[in-house]
Amino acid sequence: MTVVGRTWERLTIPGKILAVVIPLGAVLTAGLAILIAVIGGAVVQFLVDNLPLVRFVVAATIVLLMTVPSAFLIIYMEMKVIALMNLRYGPDRVGPFGSALSVVHGLKVLMKEDFTPTGADVPVFTLAPVVVYMSSVMSLLVLPFAPGLFGQDFNIGLLYFFAMGGLTVVGLLMAGWSSFNKYSLLGGLRSAAQVISYEIPLTLSVVGVILLAGTMSLNQIVLGQAGNLFDWYIWRQPLAFVVFFIAVTAEANRTPFDLTEADSEIVAGFATEYSGMRFGFFFFAEYVNVFIASGLTVAVFLGGWNAPFNWPWPVAVGLDPGSLGIGLLLLLTLGPPLAIVVLGLPFYLLNSRIRFWQALIIGFGLFNVIAVAAVLGLAFLSFDWVVGLLWFMGKTYVFVFTFVWMRGTLPRVRIDQLMGFAWKWLLPAALLNLFVTAFAILVLNR
Amino acid sequence: MTTRTPFDIPAHASTDDPRVTLDEQLGVFEPIPPYPPRTEREAEFYTLRDGEMFLNMGPQHPSTHGVLRVVLKIDGEKVVDLDPVLGYLHRGVEKLCENADYHQAICYTDPLEYISSLFCEWSPVMAFEKLLDVQVPRRAEYIRVLSGELNRIASHALFIGWFALDLGGLTPILWSFIERDEIVEMLAALTGQRMLFNYFRIGGVNGDLNHEFMSRLGTWMSKATHQINSNQALLNENEIFVRRARGLGVIDTATALQMCMTGPNLRATGVPFDIRRAHPYSIYPELDFDIPSRTEGDCLARYLLRMDEVKQSLRIIDQCLHRMPDGPVMAKLPRLIRPRPGRAYAAIEGPRGQYATYAISDGTDQPYRMRIHDPSFIHLQSVGLLTPGNLIADTMAIMASLDPIMGGVDK
Structure with missing residues (x-):
């Protein structure tokens, strides 16, 4: 045996790791330095030339990465809050107060077998969770979190939002159709009927706000509510707020409108045949949708990142x-x-x-x-985006709590009651709100 | 190489079975039996019209209350026809009882309606006592009524939870389980078991009231009314719940009587028929309680009626505790009992209705024949009558409101 071999044998495990990592790191650093020296200038020039593109890519990546921890947080919140409402402890083993349980759930889902049933339409079956998840993530892109902190400020922001929300139903229908299971099919068809019906009052209810704000850009709508509590659109559009909140609950497939995955009726609806990470995608998408629904409600009606009172933000740290x-x-x-x-x-x-x-x-x-x-x-x-983010998240999680609360207390409606409610009550209410708003604007502006 | 006939392929073969080809696997999913129709009803049921399909619900389904399999014929969301398939839990209890002596037979009847076991013991014990012509001590009768009414409350509490769960509510089942668990714990202190008590004996009960039972009962009685009211407030004033349950699965008095319904399901149609009053047994004639009844006959009425019954049961428990006499809890009987040849019938009012036993003795130490009349089986018949025309979601609500226990249905 050579001298090198004997030295290697005598090293402990951390020593072996260091003996590999340090030379490797040195070589890689040198290589990187040479690479930067050679093409760094060109890369920087390219980035500077295409700043909006870079900004978009960075924002999209951050938004995509943000979905997983926020879904974990909402899942933990739901487990714990519903447990308290049910008079039980809820998760309390993994991590402090069981807070790591949803992470463990995520790992479990990753490690499970990814099963495709016989007779399933394999490409559609595989793509369906991706479509559902991506449509959720993509609608997150226009949500204004704080001043200057948003993926993209489209001037058709709200329209884009509803378009992406409508894409979800395509994914659910794909899942329901391709699973080769009658329960899945029923779940998919229910979701199609439900989402399409509730899309109409949902879209009509925000038209009043669009008329008031004069724009469809979410960022501009939030800026239009600057000031104090009484500048928020909820006071000028109370009926629209109620219609919007009910419709957005149905869009996110949450109790009492969770007919697509009604476990006591159609087992698990469209997700019956899914397992492993494909099911995980549906699961994540549901909780991301809860976050999106809350965030949109806050942005459109509750002032977004605006504080509820005129506080001299950012804090002037005036110390002499x-x-x-x-x-x-x-x-x-x-x-x-x-x-x-x-x-x-x-x-x-x-x-x-x-x-x-x-x-x-x-x-x-x-x-x-x-x-x-x-x-x-x-x-x-003293940065206004930090303050804005805190206000936005605070308001959003109040609504997330409301969704969890409803899940803990309400039974599920029936499919005919669901459809009847959308067409007989929500749609006329949204139309009434639209006409009254338009009339008021016409009269007051004259 | 053997030739394969259609009968080689099991009717419900696993999709992983390598002997089954893909086409055969795809065919397996229709719940049509592999033999030609045997009756007109079968031929009619297994013929699909345009736009209809079968939905095989159960035996492993979250809300069929055990191992019931229901073949639904659906048109979209609407249930056109329905065929319950029984027997997944059949254990041959009646035959087992006929091969055991009179004491052992009671153990076999225990797990029939496994959430109200005391009533499953009470009826055969009463039948055997009639065969033997034994006089049960009065203290034993009081203890039977006391523990029986506690078990009735536990059973109804579970019904409320299940019914709400089948309508999609998560919380009520956990709230009502608190109530049920306290009762089950105190019965465990009395009998030694949480579910299958095996407490009633021929000629009395197995053991007197003990201190732990009495202290638990006293603690619970002091807060029972408040607890039950808070559970009710969660559901009774919920608009979604009431709108789903009202006017659903309506059965009129004549039909209910034709379908041999008893118990709360019959009383919800307006007939105040209760075996505790109609054919009195034990000490019920001495007790003061009402027979609640409602006239609507729908799911909401069945639910509300059980709520009223819980309050009457609390009244009965209160009276039992005040009037409990002293004395022995077992009649004097030989170890091995051989009744004279004869027949006896004993019916009691269980939480689900008339629970009856018909026993024939041939003079040996084993019953010659023992027939058990279970209300769950009777009530499950009317699911086929009530459900068609409603939606899939209503099937669950109707089934839950009739409150069948598959242990009793399949025997």
Whole structure:
């Protein structure tokens, strides 16, 4: 055996890993540096020339990556909230308060067998989950999260949104038809009937808002609601809001309109024959749809990322150190030690096994964390997109909670009641709202 | 190389079976039996008109309440015709009872209606007592009524949960399971078992009331009314629930009587027939309670009637606790009992209706013949009458509102 071979044998496992990784990294870094030196300029030039394209690609990637954690969050939220409504504990084993359970669910779904039943129309069967998932992700692209934080600001944003929502039904119909199962077929047909019926009141209910805002761009609609709570469109379009929320619940196939996957009637509807990650795509798409439905409701009727009151955002961190005089010196010299002692003292008093110097170390660590968090937090809050994102997410998750709440309490409607409700009540209400809004605009503008 | 006849292929072959070709596999999915029609009804049912198709629902379906298989003939969402296929849970209980002695027979009847087992014991025990001409001690009768009414509440609580679950509500079943679980736990303290109690004996009951049972019962009784009311408030005022259940699966009095319906399903059509009052047994004549009845005869009436019955059961339990006499809980009987040859019939009012046993003795220590009349089987007949013309979703609601237990149907 050679010397190299014997040295290799004597290395521990971390040593072996380092012995491979360090030379490899050095070579790769050198190669990358040479590559950048040679073609870097051209690449940068290309990116600068095509900035909108780059922006679009980056935004689309971020949106695609964002769907999975947000779906995980909503799934966990649903499990936990419904458990509390059912007077049980819900997930409490994996992670703190069971919060990692939905991640484990995702991994489980990935590892399961991907089964295609005999007699299925294989290409259609395989493509259906992709269509459903992609249509959800693509409608997320126009949702304005914060000032300047959106995938693309189309001037036909709302129209694009409904078009993409309509694509979902194609995927569900594909799944229902190609599975070669009667339950799947019934589920697919139900979803087609339901989504097409509810698309009409859904679209008509926002026409009033479009008339008021004068644009279909979601970003412009949100900008039009700037100001305080009473500038939101929900006060000028209350009927449209009700119609819109009911219709969007039906569009997202949520209880009480979850007839497409009614487990007590047609087993699992269109998803009966799906397993593994194909089923996972349907599952993710459902929860992404919940997020989208909530986000759209917030953007159109509840001011999007606007705060509900006139607050001087972004925060003006107006600190003038000179005005403190001698106080500044005292603050800087006495403040930190005092804070360290105050933060460390509880640990010393509450736990007899912690010595005083150990408590001081803990206090020092805590003080640093708090100081850095305060500085960074203030700095971030001075960006208006951070504030906007916080407001948007807060409002959106209120609606996500409402969807979960409805699922916990309401039974399911019947198919004829569902269709009758759409055509006999929602459609006339949406039309009435449209005519009244148009008439009011005509009279007031004259 | 053997030639294959159509009978080589099992009627419901697995799709993974390598002996079955693809075409044969695709043909297997229609639930048409592999033999020529035997009756006119079969010929009519298995002939499809234009636009109709079969939907094979069960035996593994989330909401057929066990292993019932229903072949639906549907036109779109509408159910045109329906054929229940029974026997997936058949164990030959009657025959098993005939090969066991009188004490052992009671164990076999226990799992028939497995969510109200005490009633499945009560009826054969009463029949055997009539054969033997035994006088049951009064304390034993009171304990029987007390535990029986508790079991009735548990059964009705489960019905409420199932009914709501079949209509798509997630929460009511978990709320009503709290109630049921407390009752089941206290009966476990009394009898030693949670579901299949095996508590009633010929001539009495197996063991007196104990402290744990009484303390659990007292705790539960103090909050029972509040608990039941809160469960009701979840469903009774829910617009979606009421709109789905009202006017669905209406059966009129004459038809219900023709179909031999009993129990809550008959009382929901306006006939206040209750065996506890009509053919009194045990100590029921001494107790003060009402027989609730409703006139609508639809799913909502059946649901609301069971709610009323729960309140009457609470009244009965209250009276039992106040009037409970002292004394023995078992009559004096020999270990091996050999009744004189003869026949006896005993009917009781179970949570689902008339539960009856007809026993014939030939003088040996085993019953010569034992026939069990189960209300679930009787009520399941009328599904075929009520469902056609409704939607697929209503099939579940109607089936759930009749409250059949497949253990009792298939025996």
